[in-house]
Amino acid sequence: xxxxxxxxxxxxxxxxxxxxxxxxxxxxxxxxxxxxxxxxxxxxxxxxxxxxxxxxxxxxxxxxxxxxxxxxxxxxxxxxxxxxxxxxxxxxxxxxxxxxxxxxxxxxxxxxxxxxxxxxxxxxxxxxxxxxxxxxxxxxxxxxxxxxxxxxxxxxxxxxxxxxxxxxxxxxxxxxxxxxxxxxxxxxxxxxxxxxxxxxxxxxxxxxxxxxx
Amino acid sequence: xxxxxxxxxxxxxxxxxxxxxxxxxxxxxxxxxxxxxxxxxxxxxxxxxxxxxxxxxxxxxxxxxxxxxxxxxxxxxxxxxxxxxxxxxxxxxxxxxxxxxxxxxxxxxxxxxxxxxxxxxxxxxxxxxxxxxxxxxxxxxxxxxxxxxxxxxxxxxxxxxxxxxxxxxxxxxxxxxxxxxxxxxxxxxxxxxxxxxxxxxxxxxxxxxxxxxxxxxxxxxxxxxxxxxxxxxxxxxxxxxxxxxxxxxxxxxxxxxxxxxxxxxxxxxxxxxxxxxxxxxxxxx
Numbered sequence: 202x203x204x205x206x207x208x209x210x211x212x213x214x215x216x217x218x219x220x221x222x223x224x225x226x227x228x229x230x231x232x233x234x235x236x237x238x239x240x241x242x243x244x245x246x247x248x249x250x251x252x253x254x255x256x257x258x259x260x261x262x263x264x265x266x267x268x269x270x271x272x273x274x275x276x277x278x279x280x281x282x283x284x285x286x287x288x289x290x291x292x293x294x295x296x297x298x299x300x301x302x303x304x305x306x307x308x309x310x311x312x313x314x315x316x317x318x319x320x321x322x323x324x325x326x327x328x329x330x331x332x333x334x335x336x337x338x339x340x341x342x343x344x345x346x347x348x349x350x351x352x353x354x355x356x357x358x359x360x361x362x363x364x365x366x367x368x369x370x371x372x373x374x375x376x377x378x379x380x381x382x383x384x385x386x387x388x389x390x391x392x393x394x395x396x397x398x399x400x401x402x403x404x405x406x407x408x409x410x411x412x413x414x
Numbered sequence: 415x416x417x418x419x420x421x422x423x424x425x426x427x428x429x430x431x432x433x434x435x436x437x438x439x440x441x442x443x444x445x446x447x448x449x450x451x452x453x454x455x456x457x458x459x460x461x462x463x464x465x466x467x468x469x470x471x472x473x474x475x476x477x478x479x480x481x482x483x484x485x486x487x488x489x490x491x492x493x494x495x496x497x498x499x500x501x502x503x504x505x506x507x508x509x510x511x512x513x514x515x516x517x518x519x520x521x522x523x524x525x526x527x528x529x530x531x532x533x534x535x536x537x538x539x540x541x542x543x544x545x546x547x548x549x550x551x552x553x554x555x556x557x558x559x560x561x562x563x564x565x566x567x568x569x570x571x572x573x574x575x576x577x578x579x580x581x582x583x584x585x586x587x588x589x590x591x592x593x594x595x596x597x598x599x600x601x602x603x604x605x606x607x608x609x610x611x612x613x614x615x616x617x618x619x620x621x622x623x624x625x626x627x628x629x630x631x632x633x634x635x636x637x638x639x640x641x642x643x644x645x646x647x648x649x650x651x652x653x654x655x656x657x658x659x660x661x662x663x664x665x666x667x668x669x670x671x672x673x674x675x676x677x678x679x680x681x682x683x684x685x686x687x688x689x690x691x692x693x694x695x696x697x698x699x
Binding site: 207208210211214244245246247248251269273276277278279281361362363364365366370373374375376377378379380382 | 416421424425428429432442443470473474475476480481482483484485509510511512514515518519522523524607608609612613633636637
């Protein structure tokens with residue numbers, strides 16, 4: 202048990218980095234994902250093509266590769282991010298692409314009749330979107346959104362490749378130093394706690410959203 | 415509904431902006447890159463002025479550079495580098511990096527030097543400049559005494575583990591007559607870190623492990639019963655540990671070489687070797 206205590210300080214320092222990347226990604230990728238999902242329904246084919254191209258690239262290549270390109274690749278052509286900025290940027294544009302597809306699914310499940318009805322009632326485009334469509338879409342996408350958020354918790358471990366010390370790396374350091382698997386066990390438990398918190402939060406918000414029905 | 419005219423206008427504008435961006439990106443890519451131009455210049459005067467240098471290390475790399483349980487970066491290389499740069503009046507910032515990206519980190523200018531059990535090889539000489547050798551180490555075969563293996567030839571048909579991408583793996587393949595010809599299937603099992611290989615050795619899934627002697631001694635010391643393990647050396651070429659710099663950084667390299675020579679002479683390096691490895695390295699010539 203005193204074993205566990207010696208590993209905790211290092212691992213908790215890693216936890217800070219993991220949570221930092223996690224929250225900044227959620228905050229950045231949700232609005233970007235909504236924008237991209239709306240752009241996919243744009244009447245202008247060029248905008249649709251661009252957004253589809255962006256989603257294809259983001260979903261079609263490993264996130265690890267994207268991190269390497271954004272941090273090391275862009276530095277070669279003179280665009281230099283700090284390590285954390287590069288991680289935040291890569292995660293936001295990657296997760297926004299996945300979220301865009303989820304939000305698109307939500308948008309498409311709203312029948313055209315509701316748009317028509319809103320128009321007949323004289324609602325503006327903004328009112329229609331924020332007051333009528335968005336509340337319903339949010340409710341529909343919560344379960345699949347939750348999937349992505351849980352994935353994100355675990356994907357943050359990829360930032361080791363640009364030299365950032367997340368919780369898994371902190372575990373590896375302790376494991377290499379003291380030649381034991383205990384740090385990995387602690388890391389596993391902490392991941393479970395994080396995903397449990399995410400799951401419970403989303404379940405609770407789902408219940409709260411049920412008020413609309 | 416949106417008029418056809420408006421659609422054409424917006425589509426044209428978006429397309430033009432898109433192609434302009436692509437053209438701009440191509441121009442930037444074709445231009446000799448900023449990062450490399452900067453890297454070719456000698457940064458020494460800038461480092462002296464800032465009084466700080468950024469050194470890259472893999473912070474899982476015991477006992478050369480790693481984190482203690484309080485999270486502080488410690489190790490043989492860390493002590494030596496701190497001493498060298500404190501003599502020069504420069505503060506060291508340790509930057510953890512992914513080891514597979516080490517030369518990229520150096521050449522993009524994210525770090526100014528690599529100091530972490532970095533071994534001299536002809537391939538690496540093409541990409542970076544080396545300091546003088548400050549430590550020599552050799553490869554060791556680690557076994558459990560209960561396996562009865564006492565010579566390399568006792569590994570006949572037995573399973574051997576190595577760290578993937580390590581100097582041990584390279585040496586095993588480049589000098590097949592030393593050990594490779596004996597082992598099961600003439601192929602070693604690869605691990606990403608040495609501690610995992612050690613776990614397998616303890617679980618008897620491996621008979622032997624080929625690693626750097628310094629690491630071997632460190633790990634054995636960490637085990638509950640250090641006397642259960644045997645170490646065999648000899649046969650493989652000795653590897654030279656050096657500091658890596660960008661090719662253009664001659665001022666920095668010369669300053670570090672001078673300080674290393676002084677510390678070698680004063681016996682400080684030897685003292686550190688005793689502290690971290692429990693024994694001195696091969697004689698430096």
